[in-house]
Amino acid sequence: MNITKEQIDALNAVVTVNVAKEDYAPQVDKALQAYAKTANIPGFRKGAVPMSLIQKQYGKTVLLEEVNKVLQSSLNRYLAEEKLDILGNPLPKIDENFNWDAENFSFQFELGLAPEFKVDLDAKNKITHYKIVADDTLIDEQVARIQKQFGKLISKDAVEQEDDIRGVFSNEEKGINAEANITLDIFKDKKAAKKFIGKKVGDVVTLKTKGLFDDDHKLMDYLKVSHDDVHGLDVEVDFTIEEINTSEKAELNQELFDKLFGEGNVASLEELKAKIKEDAENQFATQADQKFLNDATEHLLSNTKFDLPSEFLKKWIQTVGEAPLTPEQAEAEYARSENGLRYQLIEGRVMADNNLQITFEDLKAFTSEVIKKQMVQFGQLNPTPEEVEGIVARVLSNQEEVKRLSEQVMSEKMLSLFKEKLKAKTKEVTYQNFIKESYGE
Known part of the structure; x- marks a missing residue:
């Protein structure tokens, strides 16, 4: 067996694998002997x-199979020994x-080689957290x-200003039929x-969609219309009233505090507001972190x-799909996936440069927290x-779940690294202003 590599340029190479008879002949002979013991051919006893x-009936098929086995194992071993960082497959x-x-x-075999590059994690004041x-x-x-949700629901005959109304929006032409x-107070008009x-x-109440809400x-x-249709939508919709209710505020x-947060955890309106603030800001922090991670990725x-x-x-x-693609289809698919591939390479380099790894203890601790929040x-x-550990053990016995949770753990590690290294500027905002600054809406 002789394997050589020709470097075409920094990103492309050709590997030549020369397979001699002695590399495959013993395997071919062994396979044919096995066929001879089990073959059922009319006119001859089995064996x-x-x-x-x-040889005449099975020789060529066996030759192709065994040469291919030798070829693939030798090529894979060569790529590993030479530490060639390839993209896709040969x-x-x-x-x-x-x-x-x-x-x-x-x-x-043609090889596509991963590029050499450095990742600069200094983005001082270029990203906002x-x-x-x-x-x-x-x-x-x-x-x-909360007072409304836990209040007493009272059915009514006719609508007044503060009532809750259940019904159906409809417009046959636009295919609108939404409960x-x-x-x-939701109406701007x-x-x-x-x-x-x-x-x-x-x-039935007929309404014009244009200017109906403060935000289209x-x-x-x-x-339930699509995002593409909401801007400037100017049609009439019917709202058929199905139920009218009012609520007596709780x-x-x-008693209400204990129902919401467990016995004795909240004892006054001030503590209730503090708990609401804490819970809301914890949820907001997750959204802010995701925005920061997205911006860091784009940067x-x-x-x-x-x-x-x-x-x-x-x-x-x-070549990689269930059905082969045309060159034009492959060109379009490459355009769609290029940024994803680039970020995979960047992420891999960041992980290697900063020794980011996932241990089983990391995975177990993360899964435990997820389970507790769900419970x-x-x-x-x-x-x-014991209850949490039992559920964690069951979850981590599923390889698909392990893969999904591992990705989340690594995402958290990347987030922590970016917070430390990217030197982002911090800006305090209300939730409404966060939405406006993030999405312009």
Whole structure:
């Protein structure tokens, strides 16, 4: 066996694998002997078929199988020993004159090589890490929402200003048929709100979508129209009233506090507001971190420059799916996936440069926290360590779950590293201002 590499350029190489008869002949002979013992050929007893007939019937198939096995194992071993960092898989070069009747064979494979590059993690003041605070308005709204949610529901005959209304938005032409629960304060158009006053179950209120809400994107929530359709949508919709309710607000007392947060954990309105603020800001921190991680990713993609073996990758893309792609399809797929590939390489380099690794203890601790949060959501506020450990063990016995959770653990490690290294500026904002600055909406 002789393997050589020709370096075409920094990103492309060709490996030649020369396979001699002695590299594969013993395996071919052994396979043919096995066929001879089991072959069922008319006119011969099982195990008594002449080797010449076995060779004639199975020889070429066995030769191809065994040479391919030798070829693949030798090539994989060579790539590992030479520590070649390749992209995709080796692509065999087609030889129209290849002769399987020869004793010695020569195979060539194209390689796409990963580029050499450095990642600069100094992005001083180029990225913003938001600190989102829950302001008094948000907290007061949440208190009112809690009082309403846990209040006594009272059915009514006719709509008044503060009522909850359940019904269906419809417009046959636009295919709108959306169930919705509304209150009259959702409408920017006060004339629209007035149309509901005094209406009863079964009545239909016709509304114009243009200017109906303070933000056209709310049409997505209430009418279930697509994002592409919401801007400037100017049609009439019917709202058929199916139910009218009002609620008697729940009293802010110890019984309600215990129901919300467990016995004795909150004992006053001030403590309730403090708990709401804490919980809200914990949720906001997750959104702010995700925004920061996305911005860091975009920054690194924009500022880490390197070439890729693009022509090789386009050829490789043609071969990896269930069905082969045309060159045009592969070109389009490469354009879609290029940034993803670039970031995989950047992320891999950052992990290697900073020795980021996932231990089993990391994975176990992360999974345990995930399980605890899920149990709290289902009302299990104080699960025992044994209960949590049992669930963690079951989750980590599933390889798909292990892969998914490992990606989340690494994402957290990358986030911590970026916070430390990228030297982002910190900006304190309310949630509404965070949405405006992040998405311009």
